[in-house]
Amino acid sequence: MNTSHSVSQLGELIRDVPDFPKPGILFKDITPLLADPQAFRSLTTHLAKLVPPHSTCLASIESRGFILGAAIANHLGLGLVLVRKPGKLPFSTFSHSYDLEYGRDTLQIHVDALSSQDHVCIVDDVLATGGTASAAEVLCLETGATVTGFAFLMELGFLSGRKKLKAQAQSLMHL
Numbered sequence: 001m002n003t004s005h006s007v008s009q010l011g012e013l014i015r016d017v018p019d020f021p022k023p024g025i026l027f028k029d030i031t032p033l034l035a036d037p038q039a040f041r042s043l044t045t046h047l048a049k050l051v052p053p054h055s056t057c058l059a060s061i062e063s064r065g066f067i068l069g070a071a072i073a074n075h076l077g078l079g080l081v082l083v084r085k086p087g088k089l090p091f092s093t094f095s096h097s098y099d100l101e102y103g104r105d106t107l108q109i110h111v112d113a114l115s116s117q118d119h120v121c122i123v124d125d126v127l128a129t130g131g132t133a134s135a136a137e138v139l140c141l142e143t144g145a146t147v148t149g150f151a152f153l154m155e156l157g158f159l160s161g162r163k164k165l166k167a168q169a170q171s172l173m174h175l
């Protein structure tokens, strides 16, 4: 158990980058937090507390979700399932496409990544409009698993992303 950094101290290590990757987006850059070993360990401990206790595994979303999901899964002694961008997973996949502000995007999961025995918590860095997390939830449900909830590092509440999610979402930081 390591909580040397409070949640607000962790927030100070997240850098705002205006107009990335396109004009009008204030990008939340977690690389300074990840580079600080004590902060990263504290972050893992704080995020692990957001995972519903009856979860049997985690699913994380490419790509920053992988970093957080792997750390939390290891901390909790749970397995990790990957939700990836198209063409990255080598075995048979389920796919789900969803609308973006401009255009559409797709996520995939291995058809055998989860089963009806699994109770999975979905992990990502940022909940914005909710399209990405909702697509991950659809894919997890398609495998037959139960989604126990979502654990996010940060939620951009003004975008109301949690309205798109069926399972309960918990976020460490709210903006």
Ligand code: AMP
Pocket: 025, 026, 027, 028, 029, 061, 062, 063, 064, 124, 125, 126, 127, 128, 129, 130, 131, 132, 133, 161
């Ligand atoms: P959305 O589908 O709109 O909820 O967007 C969530 C996904 O986009 C997450 O996987 C985030 O990594 C990324 N994302 C969205 N907005 C931001 C932001 N302001 N800063 C960093 N990442 C973001």
